[in-house]
Amino acid sequence: MRARRVGFAAPPFSALSYPSIGLSLLKAALHRRGIASDIHYLYLRFADRIGAVAHDLIVSSETYHALVGEWIFAPFIDETPRPGWDTDLSYFTDVFAAEYPDHFTHQRVHAFMLARTHAEAFLEACMTEVDWSAYGIIGFTTSFQQNTAALALARRIKRRHPETLIVFGGANCRGEMGVELLRQFEFIDVVCTDESDITFPAFAEEWLDGAEPPYLPGLLRRGSPHAETLAPSLVRDMDALPYPDFSDFFTQHAVSDVARRYYPPVALFETSRGCWWGEKHHCTFCGINGLSMAFRSKSPERAFAEIATLARDHGTDLVNVDAILDHRYFTTLLPMLAELPEALTVYYELKSNLRPEHFPLLAAAGITKIQPGIESLDSGILAMMNKGVTRLQNAQTLKLAAEYGLYVEWNLLRGFPGETTAQYRDMLSAMRQLIHLQAPSAFWPVRADRFSPYFNNPAAYGIRVEPNAAYSHIYKFSPGATRALAYHFQIVSDAPGPSGTVLSEVAAACAAWSERPVDAGLTMADDGETIEISDRRPGWPAATHGIGGIEAKILRDCWRIVSVRALSAAYGLEVVQAAVTRLEPLGLLMVEAGNVLCLALRNTRGTAPDWQAIRDRTITAPVWPDPPAVAPAPKPAFATASPPSSGHALPGSHPPLAPPHRERAVSLPAEG
Amino acid sequence: MATLKAMTHADLTDLLGKAMLDADLRAKLASEPATTLESLGFEPNKSSVQFFQLLQKNGFDHAASQVTTTKTHDPIKLAGDM
The missing domain is CATH 1.10.10 (Arc Repressor Mutant, subunit A)
Structure with missing residues (x-):
């Protein structure tokens, strides 16, 4: 008799403020079918072991591509750790110090080493502190730096509870990576290679009832009687998804010594999947949508009801997980959010070709932190990456965001095939002009993630793509198998790039921008x-x-x-x-x-x-007289002289910078 | 002569922890890593020597590369001088 309950594991490493929205959606979907489940936030437990500082250093975006979190648990994915694993320093000398020479410091190394010395004991503690025998199915989520910890724990659980079905899902299981996980790790029974909101609950119900699950697209099972494929099972009706159930996260976060002190919990929400821009013009380096680029979004009414419910239940700080904001929401969802009686603080990722009238709408809706994917301040480089925006549009986004009190999260990327020294010289001039606006967080080399155009068709760009150097220190498989497991790839090009001098100057300009005086206006x-x-x-x-x-x-x-x-x-x-x-x-x-x-x-x-x-919402609206509106004048060619018509301003004048109107209370509809 | 042992990750963690509290040990590891490791009973192999040479590039000898943090409550005290 199979235990009719599902256990989920969210292994190290992940952001300590965030729950797993994927597992929280599955928990809610299972509940609809009458199946109870528990999500074990093991990354909170590991953070309690190693402390906030070590955790911060491990997950730091500054050194992300060294994949140190994966290296920490790597020896323990084998039944017996490989000989010499605990004396080998080549990861540090060949990968970390080579990739991030300025970040190779004794404190970082000490933190990484301490974490590794705790890894095996942590895995054993996970085995004794959780009763895994209570579950007929145990599902692991693995995205970014969660693979090796998930594999190490899954092996131990399967050894002790061989009757339990081990299922893997998440971004690290998409497509070929999922196939390879199933091939290399015999303790994994099922891999969800794409969206599994529909397939996993259906599979779990059949399996836990002792029935033979039918063929389910995108779900690979060891020894399956069906001819399985990687065809994704995309959610077409986003409104049909349940609200995510974050109860396990908030309960466990509240008792995490490290998380409750330093990482305020936030609720995540999802209003769309896929990318409407990527459907038409796939950004050359982006692989975030995997095999599911097709854009689908929730109705504004459904999105509003979910956001309002999450804000009521968990607080008003909300982080959106979409790849891109549905532009229709500017006239539907955002005005609804602006009417909420309490101001939200929402983070959204969107496209930087925002129109000026969008900024007050964002501010009024409480979307005060945005990631518009600025990536560069050179129009030629932006064209190389198929971004569909210009430097001037990026500058306008930074400027109007500052005026309307929006925080812009953005980076500068370098290393695009074909970029030149002259482009970066030009960018330095632009940076000098924009220094009163939000500074970039970093100046990073671009990577070719799996599923990106660079990865899919490198020859078209005159490049080769190689798995990040860290992978060869994480997996001890053949180069082909390691490549199949990898998500992050580096671009290798024989073409001459910009001079090291100019890149150093841009890096220095970024640092100076971040450290500008507070009154540098x-x-x-x-x-x-x-x-x-x-x-x-x-x-x-x-x-x-x-x-x-x-x-x-x-x-x-x-x-x-x-x-x-x-x-x-x-x-x-x-x-x-x-x-x-x-x-x-x-x-x-x-x-x-x-x-x-x-x-x-x-x-x-x-x-x-x-x-x-x-x-604190201390951004005050400037006093700005409305210029008189005029009908558009006939447009002469740019080079053609035209008679002056003084006294006229242009149409499309600025929207008012009034604070959001917040009077009407809103009743929350029940979940459908 | 005593037998030298290969330095494990646990040994290195311990050694780095001590070095952070001991300026003299830091200076020796930075300037003469092979001799210092040997005096501590560890095999001064190419990799471990290179490791300390790379650390030195970021100011290991005078502990200039500290991480600043306001998160002072930690189950693990990472570095004595943090």
Whole structure:
């Protein structure tokens, strides 16, 4: 008789503030079928063993691609650890120090070593502290740096409870990786190679009832009587998904010594899967959507009900896990969130071609932390990665985010095939202009993740892709098997790239940007007649510019990206050219491909607000007179002189910067 | 002459922990890793010597590469001088 209960394991390493949304959805789906389940957040337990500092160093994004978390548990995935494993230092000398020479410090190494010395005892503790015999099925989630800990524990559970079915799922099991896991590790019985919201609960119900489960697409079973395939079983109706059940996480987080002290728990939510941009133009390095690029989203009503319920049940800090925001939500879901009686603090990933009118909508909805995928400040490099945005659009996103009190999480990536020294020289100039805005978090080499265009078709880009060097120190299989298990790949190219000098200069500029003085602003004050711009940016002469007349009108219109052609239609080409020629060298305007953007912020701060100010909602709306709206003028060609038409401003003028309206209480619909 | 043993990860963890509290030991490991490891009873193989040479590049001898943190409550005290 099989125990009619499912156990789930979330192994080290993972962010201590976050539950597993995948397991939490499966728990809820099993509940619908009358099957009880428990999620064991083992990464919280391991953090309690090694402490917050060691955990932070292991999961640090600064050194992520060394995969140190995978290295820590690697020896224990074998029945008997390989001879010499505990004297081998080659991972440090050949991988970590080679990849991150500036981060190879004694404190990091000490932390990593301590974690490794605790790994085996931790695995044994997991065996004794959890009654795994209570479960007919034990499911492991494994994404990013969770594979080796999952494998090491699964082996031990299977040895002690051979009757229990071991199931693996998560991002590390997608496609070929899942096939290879099943091939290499005999203790794994089933692998879910893609979305399993529908297939796993159906399988579990049949299996726990003692029946023979039918063929289920994307679910591979050892010794299956069916001819199984990797065909994914995508969720078509996102509204049919249950609300994730985070109860196990919040219960276990509350008793985790390390997590409750330092990592406030947040609820995750999902409103879509796939990527609407990637369906048309797949970013060359991105593999995040695996085999499921098809974009699907929840109805705004359903999304709102889920968000409001999670906020009510778990607090108002919410993190979205979508690859990209459904752009239809700007007119549907976001206004609904803005009406909630209590302000949310929501993190969303979206595309950086945001229109100006989107920013107040985001702010009013409480979406105050965004990841717009900026990636570069050079339009040529952005085109190489198929991003579909320009430098000017990225600059506008950074600027308007600062004005509306949104925190922008972004990085600069380097190492794209074909990029040049000249492009990075140009980028240095742009960085100098934008230094009053949100700084990039890092300047990293781009990787070719599995499922990305670089991975799928490297020859088209003149490159080769090789598994990250760390993998050969994690898995002791043939190169082919190791490649099949790998998710992260490095780009190898024989083409000359940018000079080391210019890359060092960009890295230094990133560091200087992050450390700019708090008052390093570029502010504009407008009394309706004259604009006064105060420039306190590092690298620029401290100055106050008084600007009046037509120049002031042009500057007002450039609060958003506007074409020189459109400006010329309003003011005359010669006037516009004269203004741009005077103001651009002062760093007040960014000009690219016949388009112009004013970089000064229309509020008193003049710099991107810090996170605390955003949390405190202390961002004040600037006073900004509405320019008169006019009908679009006929557009002459850019090079054609047009008569001045002073006194007219451009259509599409800025939206009001009013604080969100929060009066109406909202009743929460019950889960459908 | 006593038999030298291969330095295990546990030995290295212990040695790094001690070195963080002992400036003299840090300086010796940084400047003469082979001799120092041998004096401590460990085989000074190529890998372990290279390991300390690489650490030295980031200021191991004067412990300049500390991680700063406000998370002071730790079950494990990572480094004596943190």
